[in-house]
Amino acid sequence: MKLSKAAFLLSAALVAGAPLAAPAPAAAQSADTIYVPLFTYRTGAFAGSGIPIANGMRDYLTLLNERDGGIGGVKLVIEECETSYDAKKGLECYEAVKPKSPVMVNPWSTGTTLPLIPRAAVDKIPVLSMAYGLSSSAKGETFPWIFNPPATYWDGFTQILQYIAEQEGGGVEKxxxxxxxxxxxxxxxxxEPLPLIDKLSKELGFEAKLYPVAASDMQNQSSQWLSVRRDRPNYMILYGWGALNPTAINEAVRTGFPMEKFISIWWPSEDDAAGAGPGAAGFKTLNWHAVGADFPLHQDIRTHVVDKGLSQTAPDKIGQVLYNRGVYNSMLIAEAIRKAQEITGKKVVTGEDVRRGLENLNIDEARLEEIGLGGFTSPVKLTCADHNGHFPTFVQRWDGDSYEKITDYAPPLSQYVLPLLEEDAKAFAERNAPWPARTEPCDN
Amino acid sequence: MFYREAGQFKDNYAADRAVFPILQDRIGLGVILLAAFLVVPLLGNAFFLNSIMTPFLIMALGAIGLNILVGYTGLLSLGTGAFMGVGAYAAYKLTTSFPQVNVLIWVMCSGFFAAAVGAVFGLPSLRIKGFYLAVATLAAQFFLQWSFVRVGWLYNHDPSGAIQIPARTLFGLPITGPHATPLTQYLVVLSIVVFMTLIASNIVHGRIGRSWMAVRDMDIAAQLMGIRLLPTKLLAFAVSSFFCGVAGALMVFFWLGAAEPVVFDINLSFKILFMVIIGGLGSLIGCFLGAALIHVLPIVIRMLPLGGDAAMVEHLTFLLVGALIIFFLIVEPHGLAQLWRLLKQKLRVWPFPY
Incomplete structure (x- = not known):
């Protein structure tokens, strides 16, 4: 009976406490800061991929605050919201940050990006889904508020095909x-690549074998790899995330698939490959930025952020693939804010300004050098019509303990991708009729 | 002292059989409804409506659906998430194929599709019970989720494989899509949930509900008393799936706005099942209490000024919610609804111990 009294009290306390805990109406954002929420996942099944990205994003922005006092003299308010890579929690985060007028959101999950696509225009918050999300959101005419540089999954697929063709000694006809x-x-x-595969396999005459892995058994791919053993494909292409990547690499090593012929989209990390031991050497992934911490910017992150104890990053993890991916993402955020300040002449910019900043984003070699990332990646330039850029990527090879760049930057096969994008953007607008026509003016 | 039926005489059978025979209960219910329809919209901000109240009501409706099956009929099901998905996909297909018909009609109709699918997967329930049935419904979960991924027709061959809810209006007011305000969506969901809870209450208190409970308590005895098992169990599956289907459609149309198949995965089934178990098997109010504990509590804890970074708060939330679940199950294995019943019992005799 005593216990149940306690239960009553506890439930009463919970009921009474609930309204108190409802978020204080938008902790009045001080007038001279810029609010940048980061949707991260440091917990759950995808934390292995999520943690380095979150660290990279956070460290770069913290560096700007510590070293330069923010962007253009305006401090950034950086706030993480934990999504566990769950679309529902991602939306909850979105609702929680919306009243604080964020200048941009980075959902880091396709499942969260999709519901935000129609809302972005209404809430006036641009969405930067960096190389994920809806491929056709590259079309600025249809999706003025969504940005997905520097490449789409379709671009990536054609690049892998190009690389395979090169290995076979020639162009795509090989x-x-x-x-x-x-x-x-x-x-x-x-x-997402399935329609492209369907089209290309007919046009180019290769045979595609599909091995889908359900999200619920990412860690159990034995049946898929049994089929791989039976089918004996010449090459394997991997599009995985979270626990799917290390498992696939492990299984490939176990089944004795030639690792040199196993090529992935840009998401596997060092940890994914290292787990499979020395046998994984030869595994390849696409990438669009350098790996390693030899850039002046990384030195600054060490001095101003990590050494001061403002980071959760282990010092030896700085410069890993996904860490640098987070740095790249934050570089886009920061440069878009800077551009917005430049265009509008305002110091404290809003989501609408940053949308213009993203459309006019122009990070050339000189600017990269200034940032401290000279040679880190290829230049980025977006336009009103093209919110993606379809920038070149390269292939990197896992040599047993690090990724080595083995090809030059090469552009995707746009002749196959662009018509599909066009078609898909149109179909999206039709399916979601009445899809609002673009009313935002163009600056370039 | 304040809560007792002394002096409330019933002079007809209808009053005696009322769901809420005590005047104070009816007043209390009125106050809750008033608060839900007036106070919450007046005081709640967008986050409170959109991220707490609307999902809470939708989850509670899903829990009512499952409770009909597990709590009232005693059939264990793990396919709730998938049945919710059937409702969502059905409503999406219907509204994209016939956009001129009001979306609310399609949301309600989607329940019939879920009911049909649920009845089919309920067929094994005549032969198998308990955990074995749970495994059979698990098959529904996997098969249906597989269809949501593979049958392109269901999501109109969208290359991203997700369903995007188009903008729809009610009396000229946008209720789905980006222009719908959290308030209108909340009110729509609230109206539907209140209406369906009323229906559920009537069903479980009537002849059908009693035959379900008879089957739950001992199916052989129920059979001897003339209850035909197969139709009764299938009806339970159908009605349960109807509620779940509507809840699923509400979830995508009025809360998420777009959904990948993974939204309706086994985790959702478990979440709803936990709501039913912790709320109280065979109790409608328990569904709301369970939904509050499982869905709202983590959000509330995350909002508390616990300090630490986002990931730490997430871990703490896990710990706290887990501890609370264990605590409530130990002190009251019959669920939160039982706590509520005990409280009423105490109130009745208060301030005297007996």
């Missing part, structure tokens, strides 16, 4: 007669 396996996360992310 793909004829090859058997190419595609192992992918059976969700919107991995399924």
């Amino acid at each position: 793909l004829k007669g090859l058997k190419i396996g595609y192992i992918f996360l059976d969700a919107s992310f991995g399924r």
Whole structure:
């Protein structure tokens, strides 16, 4: 009976406490800061991929605050919201940050990006889904508020095909007669290339073998790899995220698939490959930025952020693939804010200004050098019509303990991707009729 | 002292059989409804409406659906998430195929599709019970989720494989899509949930509900008393799935706005099942209490000024919610609804111990 009295009291306390805990109406954002929320996932099944990205994003922005006093003299308010890579929690985060007028959101999940696509225009908050989300949101005419530089999953797929063709000693015509396996996360992310594969396999004459992996058994791919063993594809292409990547690499090593012929989209990290031991050497992934911490910017992050104890990053993890991916993402955020300040002449910019900043984003070699990332990546320039850029990527090879860049930056096969994008953007607007026509003026 | 039925005489059978025979209960219910329809919209901000209240009501409706099956009929099901998905996909297909019909009609109709699917997967329930049935409904979960991914027709061949809810209006007011305000969406969801809870209450208190409970308590005895098991169990599956289907449609249309198949995965089934178990099997109010504990409490804890970074808060939330669940299950294995019943019992005799 005593216990149940306690239960009563506890439930009463919870009931009474609930309204108190409702978020204080938008902790009045001070007038001279810029609010940048970061949707991160340091918990859950995808934390392995999420933590380095979160660290990279956070460290770069913290560096700007510590070293330069923010952007253009305006401090950034950086706030993380934990999503656990769950679309519902991601939306909850979005609702929680919305009243604080963020200048941009980075959902870091395709599942969260999709519901935000129609809302962005209404809430006047641009969405930067860096190389994920809806591929056709590259079309600025249809999606003025969504940005997905520097490459789409379709671009990535053509680049992998190009690389395979090179290995076979020539152009894409060399793909004829090859058997190419595609192992992918059976969700919107991995399924996106399927229409392209369908089209290209007919046009270029290769045979595509599909090996879908459901999100619920990412860590159990034995049946897929049994099929791989039976089908004996000449090459394997991997589109995975979270635990899917290390498992696939492990299984490939176990089944004795030639690792030199196993090529992934840009998401696997060092940890994903290292887990499979020395046998994983030869595994390849696409990338669009350098790996390593030899850039002046990384030195600054060490001095101003990590050494001061403002970071959660272990010092030896600075410069890993996904850490640098987070740095790249934050560089886009910061440069967009800077551009917005430049265009509008205002110091404290809003989401609407930053949308213009993103459309006029122009990070050239000289600017990269200034940032401290000279040679880190290829220049980024967006326009009103093209919110993606379809920038070149390169192939990097896992040599057993680090990724080495083995090809030059090469552009994607736009002749195959662009018509599909066009078609898809149109179809999206039709399916979601009445889709609002673009009313935002163009600055370039 | 304040809560007792002394002096409230019933002079007809209808009054005697009322769901809420005590005047104070009816007043209390009125106050809650008044608060839900007036106070919450007046005081709540967008976050409170959109991220706490609307999902809470939708989850509670899903829990009512499952409770009909698990709590009232005694059939264990793990397919709730998938049945909610059937409702969502059905409503999406219907509204994109026939946009001129009001979306609310399609949301309600989506329940019938879920009911049909639920009845089909309920067929094994005649032969198998308990955990074995749970495994059979698990098959529904996997099969349906597989269809949501593979059958392109269901999501109109969208290359991202997700369903995007188009903008729809009610009396000229946008209720779905980006222009719908959290307030209108909340009121729409609230009206539907209140209406459906009323229906559920009537069903479970009537002849059908009694036959379900008879089957739950001992199916052989129920059979001997003339209850035909197969139709009764299938009806329970159908009605349960109807509620779940509507809840699923509400979830995508009035809360998420777009959904990937993974939204309706086994985790959702578990979440709803936990709401039912912790709220109280065979109790409608328990569904709301369970939904509050499982869905609202973590959000509330995250909002508390606990300090630490986002990931730390997330871990703390896990710990706290887990501890609370264990605590409530130990002190009251019959769920929060039982706590409520005990409280009423105490109130009745208060201030005297007996």
